[in-house]
Amino acid sequence: MTVTAGRSGNIIFQVKGVNASTNVTLYKSEGKVYGIFKNNKTRAINFLPDQVKEKIKNKIKARLENQTIELDENGIYQIQGRKKARLFFLFPVREKIRAQIDSETGEIIRSEERRVGKECRSRWSPYH
Numbered sequence: 528m529t530v531t532a533g534r535s536g537n538i539i540f541q542v543k544g545v546n547a548s549t550n551v552t553l554y555k556s557e558g559k560v561y562g563i564f565k566n567n568k569t570r571a572i573n574f575l576p577d578q579v580k581e582k583i584k585n586k587i588k589a590r591l592e593n594q595t596i597e598l599d600e601n602g603i604y605q606i607q608g609r610k611k612a613r614l615f616f617l618f619p620v621r622e623k624i625r626a627q628i629d630s631e632t633g634e635i636i637r638s639e640e641r642r643v644g645k646e647c648r649s650r651w652s653p654y655h
Contacts, residue, residue, distance in 0.1 A: 540576070547576035555610035562630070565600045572602075574633040579604050583626055586638060591624060603636065604628040 537548040552563040553572070560572040574582070583606055584590060589653050594608035614620045627636040634636040 532595045542575040543577040545580050545596070547579075547596040547598055547604070551598055551600060551602075562598070564602050570602050570631050572573070572598075572630045574604075574630055576604075576629065577629050578633070579606065579630075582604065582628060582633065582635065583608075583638075586626070586635060587624060592621075596606040598630060602632055 532653055539546055539548050540553065541547075549562070554561055554563075560575065561569055561578035562572050563569050566651075571614055579596060580591070580594070587610055589610040589612075591606075591610055593608065597605045597643065604627065606624070606628065608624045609621045610624055612620050612622045626638045628634065629636060
């Protein structure tokens with residue numbers, strides 16, 4: 528695990544080539560990674576960014592592009608990215624992916640996929 532300080536004050540940590548950022552204080556003890564979260568609560572981080580990425584990949588059954596992984600002050604990974612998809616099996620589109628995963632249990636708390644791009648908007652819609 529590699530830890531570096533970002534320009535914005537965030538800590539960027541990398542595990543097996545997968546980056547994640549956080550404002551949480553991290554430390555390693557007896558081979559485990561811990562974080563000091565909101566209200567000075569210390570929790571074990573049992574799922575690291577590489578495992579989180581793999582879990583999301585298995586859930587959406589695709590590879591994420593332009594992904595960002597952030598560990599928030601509640602111990603929840605916030606994942607955002609895009610995946611390639613097809614609309615009506617014809618038109619290539621990108622879907623926005625958002626997910627939340629608990630860093631201690633690895634449970635997927637929330638997952639959302641949304642299509643983006645002009646192919647996905649109705650031509651008669653007043654919103655574009």
